[in-house]
Amino acid sequence: MIELPEALTLAKELKEALTGKTVARVLPPTKPHRFCWFNGEAADYEGRLRGSKVVSARGFGIYVEILFDSGLKLAVNDGVNLRLLSPEAAPGDYQLLIQFSDGAALVFTVAMYGGIVLHDGGLDDEYYCKSLAGVSPFSPEFEQHFYEALGRCKPKISAKAFLATQQRFPGIGNGTLQDILFAAGVNPRRGMDTLTGAERERLLSSVVSVLGEMTEKGGRDTEKDLYGKNGGYLTKMSKNTLAQGCPACGGSIVKEAYLGGSVYYCPRCQAMPAKGGK
Numbered sequence: 572m573i574e575l576p577e578a579l580t581l582a583k584e585l586k587e588a589l590t591g592k593t594v595a596r597v598l599p600p601t602k603p604h605r606f607c608w609f610n611g612e613a614a615d616y617e618g619r620l621r622g623s624k625v626v627s628a629r630g631f632g633i634y635v636e637i638l639f640d641s642g643l644k645l646a647v648n649d650g651v652n653l654r655l656l657s658p659e660a661a662p663g664d665y666q667l668l669i670q671f672s673d674g675a676a677l678v679f680t681v682a683m684y685g686g687i688v689l690h691d692g693g694l695d696d697e698y699y700c701k702s703l704a705g706v707s708p709f710s711p712e713f714e715q716h717f718y719e720a721l722g723r724c725k726p727k728i729s730a731k732a733f734l735a736t737q738q739r740f741p742g743i744g745n746g747t748l749q750d751i752l753f754a755a756g757v758n759p760r761r762g763m764d765t766l767t768g769a770e771r772e773r774l775l776s777s778v779v780s781v782l783g784e785m786t787e788k789g790g791r792d793t794e795k796d797l798y799g800k801n802g803g804y805l806t807k808m809s810k811n812t813l814a815q816g817c818p819a820c821g822g823s824i825v826k827e828a829y830l831g832g833s834v835y836y837c838p839r840c841q842a843m844p845a846k847g848g849k
């Protein structure tokens with residue numbers, strides 16, 4: 572799933588690879604997917620895009636968006652995989668394929684669900700709008716946003732619920748969350764009201780530094796980039812490391828289902844408070 576580091580990485584790669592290229596063909600799904608949605612009919616995308624030139628691409632929250640010289644924008648969300656194929660490569664099944672005049676093909680596939688939405692800038696979708704309006708963790712306003720968001724939550728909200736639900740921080744999801752909490756030494760189930768001021772500060776700085784490192788290294792190693800290569804950031808708490816143990820203390824990593832997805836943590840380095848809290 573795309574989270575902020577991958578959205579920024581894909582956008583950078585798309586911008587470098589596609590800017591100046593002209594759309595020659597747009598092919599609709601080879602096999603329609605029940606949970607892939609379009610804006611109107613996918614078959615109409617060709618008529619709306621053919622002859623347009625890519626002028627840029629951007630990433631925000633859980634979205635990657637390609638901008639065309641016609642003013643149209645093609646936004647994809649976290650469930651869509653993007654792959655740029657050379658003219659010789661044969662694509663398998665896909666939900667959309669854009670072929671450029673030089674033969675390169677951008678292929679869109681979907682595993683669980685995904686949106687591939689062509690729009691003119693006025694897209695009225697809750698997730699899209701929240702992602703677009705989200706305060707970047709790399710901006711100077713983020714600290715204020717973090718504490719204001721915390722102030723609006725119920726005091727006992729857990730660390731995972733605080734960071735990864737309700738789109739308070741678009742682009743932090745169940746993936747990036749794990750290493751952020753590990754870096755902060757905070758258990759996913761821990762109530763935010765049990766964190767000291769210093770621990771809250773450490774959580775805030777972990778959000779910024781971990782997302783920054785993931786972005787700098789081209790996304791997480793559990794995800795793939797535009798060319799099918801794994802990201803360069805080696806996750807510390809993920810399915811990849813479950814068997815290896817905690818990189819800090821060597822103890823076993825715990826995997827548990829919690830709030831719609833597995834959490835991975837070290838019960839020693841991310842201990843629950845001895846009494847009180849949840």
Ligand SMILES: [Zn+2]
Nearest residue numbers: 817820837840
């Ligand atoms: Zn540990």
